[in-house]
Amino acid sequence: MSDSNRTDFTSPSTFILLGIPGLEAAHVWISIPFCTMYAIAVLGNFTILFIVKKEPSLHGPMFYFLCMLAITDLVMSTSTIPKMLSIFWFNSREINFSACLTQMYFVLSFSTMESGMLAAMAFDRYVAICNPLRYSTTLTNSAVAKIGLAVVMRSGILTLPYPFLVRRYPYCRTNIIPHFYCGHMAVVKLACADIHINSYYGLFILFSVIGVDVIFIAVSYTLILQAIFRLPTKDARLKTFG
Template sequence: MSDSNSTDFTNPSTFILLGIPGLEAAHVWISIPFCVIYAKAILGNFAILFIIKTEPSLHVPMYYFLSMLAITDLVLSTAILPKMLSIFWFNSREINFSACLTQMYIILSFSVIESGILVAMAFDRYVAICDPLRHSTTLTNPMVAKIGLALVLRGAILILPYPFLARSWPYCRMNIIPHTYCEHITVVKLACADISFSSYYGLSVAFLVIGMDVSFIAMSYTQILRAIFRLPTKDARLKTFGTCGSHLCVILASYIPALFSFLTHGFGHNVALHFHVLMANMYLLLPPMLNPIIYGARNQQIRVRLLQPFTHKWT
């Protein structure tokens, strides 16, 4: 294990992930809720994908986008949890330099993709409510496929400079990362060079993606709410708004933990390091667990299909 305090190299062969600094003695206990989160994320998202694939009535744009969200959640949680649990259970802290950069790229690119999917889902709800007669002609299957491809390309291209920049810096300090995964800024801070370009590029991408996506979502729901309030009866308003309820809950579950983590990281200089690390994990891991629960609880078609084996058993 190459965890020397001061080593002179350009690219380290390995990094050492500490896990949650200050809470090493409690790693085994901390692993229990994270293991539960991972199990629920895997089972829930695979259940969503299976239900959508096997139920022909769900082969519509709204559920295609939900399938994309489920796949993205599976990739995100799997990119983080297995390595984290190996640190907690087996003290397996080493991670290859290239594997570290790959993990960084997957986490960042799929986070951007997930944000884009939330925008696409908001657009789907906007067309369905504000211009329902054109919904089937606007969001055709080829159009949904093109939107999905565009979102993947956006995430892949915007994040591509991150690992290349990280690989280009000389690393001549400790190769110890005080984190459970290879977080971008935590890794590049180990470089003994001016990393301003990496920092500025990272901030620019974050503000561009989050700013644009949140603005589009806000504009879509402003128009949606205006259309809902124009409906003649309260029942019609509640029924129409109910079709957006799941998506709104997913948006809140995705953006609120991320916003809280960014605020504590940017302004909470007196906050303990282990709290920063825990929050950085929770904002990535909570949405993959919560999204299937939200859609399973609020969406009648998915709920009925999910409970079908149990209802048949007792009838």
């Protein structure tokens, strides 16, 4: 590594985000689809929240979970895209160390939360289709709130060790991150220490949280499809499938 890319520090005050290395000349053009997608995401999710709030007929578990998913998507995209656009448009590459850790936490926490919300929505559809007579008594407003709170707390608590693990490392190589946001492993790889604990913990989260959610979602929709195909008429199957 060249001397220009080296620095001697144990607690860096800032990191330098490169954006997309090798495509610096095209950053402005690359920003266009990202900006467009971000604007659509913000507009679409706020529209969902507005419509559900204004329409009393949508005040039910399925749409409450949809609103939670919309909020999760808004926070997750807002934690990365604005900084990325500032890099592409204004060459604003510096990010404070604490801000970098905060961004890392939000990305990890809300990506895990999104997985949990999708699992909650799968459970909602499972009860609605496979046990319709128990739907109103099982998924009450109180139950929906408790499920949502459990998903938020699970994600927030399980991803909390990440920034603390990263902060405790000494950094003596470089403060340049070849990415457009502070990804966990992208930052950890800059540390001058054994980072195996981060790798193991990341695998633990991947398999024990997101992996379990994916399995739960797959099982839920498999049971839903089985229930649909057991319906006596084609019209009933199409209606329920829809």
